[in-house]
Amino acid sequence: RKTGKLLGKRVVITAGGTREPLDPVRFLGNKSSGKQGVALAEAAVDAGADVILIHGHMDVAPPQNVKLHSIQTALELRAATLSAAAGADVVIMAAAVADFRPASVSMGKIKKRDDVADPVISLVRNPDILVEVVAHRSAQNLSQLIVGFAAETGDADCDARSYAEAKLKRKGCDLLVVNEVGPDEDGAERVFGQESNTVEIIALDGAEPVHAAGSKRAVADAVVALVAERLGTS
Numbered sequence: 001r002k003t004g005k006l007l008g009k010r011v012v013i014t015a016g017g018t019r020e021p022l023d024p025v026r027f028l029g030n031k032s033s034g035k036q037g038v039a040l041a042e043a044a045v046d047a048g049a050d051v052i053l054i055h056g057h058m059d060v061a062p063p064q065n066v067k068l069h070s071i072q073t074a075l076e077l078r079a080a081t082l083s084a085a086a087g088a089d090v091v092i093m094a095a096a097v098a099d100f101r102p103a104s105v106s107m108g109k110i111k112k113r114d115d116v117a118d119p120v121i122s123l124v125r126n127p128d129i130l131v132e133v134v135a136h137r138s139a140q141n142l143s144q145l146i147v148g149f150a151a152e153t154g155d156a157d158c159d160a161r162s163y164a165e166a167k168l169k170r171k172g173c174d175l176l177v178v179n180e181v182g183p184d185e186d187g188a189e190r191v192f193g194q195e196s197n198t199v200e201i202i203a204l205d206g207a208e209p210v211h212a213a214g215s216k217r218a219v220a221d222a223v224v225a226l227v228a229e230r231l232g233t234s
């Protein structure tokens with residue numbers, strides 16, 4: 001029989017990157033590998049949860065034993081996530097969502113032409129899905145736990161932690177998993193697609209931040225443990 005910290009909990013996880021079409025053959029995308037989201041799905045399944053993984057483009061195969069929903073664009077991700085979130089105990093938004101999409105999608109392939117000027121792409125803002133999931137947390141689902149992700153860089157004005165705390169308040173999710181990107185202490189670039197991760201998990205209620213580092217699975221296990229603790233099932 002299945003056992004685990006999240007036994008029978010309905011967990012929705014988003015992963016990978018969205019792709020915003022420009023024409024029938026081109027898109028604006030991002031470098032998200034989907035690895036952290038897949039590791040989260042595996043960790044949640046191993047903890048006994050029923051997992052729906054809503055995923056955009058990923059460099060890795062989706063895991064076994066989860067319900068898969070594949071999407072391309074931020075608007076598709078939004079529709080799938082809001083619908084799945086309605087019945088979820090936990091929503092974890094690990095997807096890299098395009099902040100902007102092309103204002104219009106060309107019906108035909110955009111061609112280079114010598115008789116007209118080169119095209120200029122104008123962009124419009126995508127909705128913030130995480131903010132919408134928080135807003136839709138329904139009266140009968142007030143105990144739903146919502147987890148966001150954020151990649152932050154510090155700068156001269158403000159460190160990464162302060163930016164992350166401001167983002168947590170703005171988004172209103174319960175937990176925010178923050179990874180600091182940009183050059184690390186040794187000057188090495190921290191980029192997308194790596195096998196390991198170093199994060200601080202900060203909480204809207206001001207609970208002490210939790211540090212997790214190691215493989216993406218180790219980070220996923222730390223997130224799952226914290227989620228279980230918050231649901232009172234650990």
Ligand code: C5P
Pocket residue numbers: 074093094095096097098099126127128129130131147148149150151
């Ligand atoms: O604002 P930023 O992109 O740093 O926020 C990251 C978090 O918000 C992630 O959890 C991401 O999945 C989510 N997000 C979203 N909709 C967007 C942009 C980000 O849900 N349009």
